[in-house]
Amino acid sequence: MRRFMLALGVWVVVAGCGHAETVFQFPEDQEEADFIANEVIATFYHELGHGLIDVLEIPVLGKEEDAADTLSVILMNDIWEEASAAAILTSDAKAYALHAGDTSAAPDLSAYADVHSLDIQRYYSVVCLFYGANPEARKQLAVDLELPDYKLDSCPYEYESARGAWDAVLQGTEPTADTYGLVMADGQEGMPLADLLAEEVASMNEHFGLPQEITVKVADCGEANAFYSPSEKTITLCNEYAQDLQQLWESQ
Numbered sequence: 001m002r003r004f005m006l007a008l009g010v011w012v013v014v015a016g017c018g019h020a021e022t023v024f025q026f027p028e029d030q031e032e033a034d035f036i037a038n039e040v041i042a043t044f045y046h047e048l049g050h051g052l053i054d055v056l057e058i059p060v061l062g063k064e065e066d067a068a069d070t071l072s073v074i075l076m077n078d079i080w081e082e083a084s085a086a087a088i089l090t091s092d093a094k095a096y097a098l099h100a101g102d103t104s105a106a107p108d109l110s111a112y113a114d115v116h117s118l119d120i121q122r123y124y125s126v127v128c129l130f131y132g133a134n135p136e137a138r139k140q141l142a143v144d145l146e147l148p149d150y151k152l153d154s155c156p157y158e159y160e161s162a163r164g165a166w167d168a169v170l171q172g173t174e175p176t177a178d179t180y181g182l183v184m185a186d187g188q189e190g191m192p193l194a195d196l197l198a199e200e201v202a203s204m205n206e207h208f209g210l211p212q213e214i215t216v217k218v219a220d221c222g223e224a225n226a227f228y229s230p231s232e233k234t235i236t237l238c239n240e241y242a243q244d245l246q247q248l249w250e251s252q
């Protein structure tokens with residue numbers, strides 16, 4: 001079980017280190033920095049879900065985006081000790097709530113056609129699954145995050161069902177001498193986002209052995225995004241994504 005400690009400090013980027021990327025610096029405000037770091041972790045788990053579906057050739061019944069959200073919650077639940085897991089989930093939910101904005105207004109029409117469920121649906125879904133994984137310990141969290149009363153009863157079942165599906169397809173993926181893992185792209189050490197992801201990569205490599213390597217990198221993308229590329233077997237977390245989270249937090 002892991003305990004989250006974001007090491008904030010002064011990061012010095014040495015000139016001439018060979019990359020022209022923006023280097024995202026976590027803000028000094030601890031709450032804001034934790035929000036960004038937690039959401040980057042939750043998003044990384046989601047993108048890993050896409051990566052696992054690809055390299056393990058997992059059949060997807062339903063929306064792949066929902067399956068990836070589910071894996072993200074499972075990993076938060078399994079890997080972190082309770083307070084840190086709850087903090088990551090809360091940040092993840094908060095990001096969906098902030099993206100959803102004013103829920104009394106109808107979403108933009110394009111949101112209905114998106115591959116992702118609506119932000120507000122994703123909000124309730126991750127809160128429900130996280131609560132359902134450990135209802136005794138998480139009732140107050142569910143109440144604080146305004147999961148409707150009528151929803152509480154079905155969440156343990158929803159979690160068990162989703163968990164059973166992921167467990168079934170992840171059977172036999174323990175790392176061995178013959179399997180591959182996640183690797184960080186070269187030359188990113190010292191970049192705060194890359195260092196954060198490197199810890200997750202090390203953690204995931206204790207759990208998953210893969211038939212192919214998946215590379216993880218931080219990059220300038222020209223858009224606020226994080227994505228998995230099946231053709232390159234790469235998870236990319238865009239600097240703009242972290243900047244967008246910072247703006248989202250500061251817009252409250």
Ligand SMILES: [Zn+2]
Nearest residue numbers: 046050065068
């Ligand atoms: Zn996705």
